[in-house]
Amino acid sequence: MSLSSSQVLRSVADLYAAIRDVNPLVVQLTNFVVANDQANLTLALGASPIMSFSPEEQLDLGRITGALLVNIGTVSDIQSKTALLAGKAVNERHRPVILDPVGVGASSYRHQVVQELLAEWRPSIITGNAAEIAHIYGLTGLGRGVDSQQEHSDPARLVRDLALRERCVVVLHGATDWLSDGETVVKLSNGHVRLTTITGTGCSTGSAIAAFSAVATPPEAKEINLHDLLVASIAGVLATSIAGEIAAENSPNSGPASFRVAWIDAVSTLNPEIISERARIQVVSVV
């Protein structure tokens, strides 16, 4: 399906209306570094977060959630067991499962955890920085720890090819954001360099993508629609990156801790008009 910037912006406006109308529940299995920011950012968008760490509750939560975020930032054996059960339960209901493989290339343990998850369930969206996305594709060497040290030389092709292979949406975030559903490739050029001065902007973008995905997929859907999830992912990235621009304008002289607060505040003030005015969206052709 072809896509234009104006169509994307109309669909993003519909998602803003839906998220405030539905107040979807978003189950988030995430790391202990960023969990509080992710919960607040989810609330600021109009969705309802529940952070969870226990395998025992995943069947119950899987029955009621609008979408599931699995972020392996501080993964342990118990959390990977939790993620296995949660992903299967949410896959069965055809609700979106968002995988953020934080630091997947940093240790063989994280690599193995992600391989096990991908063998047991199917992510609807994979979101990560250049090093994480390249690692999942089978390339190594771009990262160290949870950060990407380098840009990928051909991010448009990388996201398109990984999306085709895994039959999901792929989001590569960084100074420029690249997204694909395997057919369309979109480049987003919003954001502010001060977002790199605080930890967890990528993780929080995963929460925003999950929140919009929850309302992009109708309650009784019998299958995942990747085109709809591409638009939801664009909405999530635009929310956190444009909020970064607004936060930088509102607190020009602050340190990183105050910038972090200004950023979450800015997310809560977003609306479709602000997004339309500021969004820098380009549909890219990859041959």
Ligand SMILES: Nc1ncnc2c1ncn2[C@@H]1O[C@H](COP(=O)(O)OP(=O)(O)O)[C@@H](O)[C@H]1O
């Ligand atoms: N140099 C930059 N200039 C502008 N925006 C940026 C820059 N780096 C990151 N961003 C913004 O921050 C978001 C998260 O990017 P990233 O740095 O990859 O996160 P993290 O390191 O937390 O995983 C991106 O989606 C983008 O909007």
Ligand SMILES: Cc1ncsc1CCOP(=O)(O)O
């Ligand atoms: C520092 C750190 N260590 C484990 S998870 C985490 C946060 C990573 O956040 P992000 O992936 O958004 O940079």
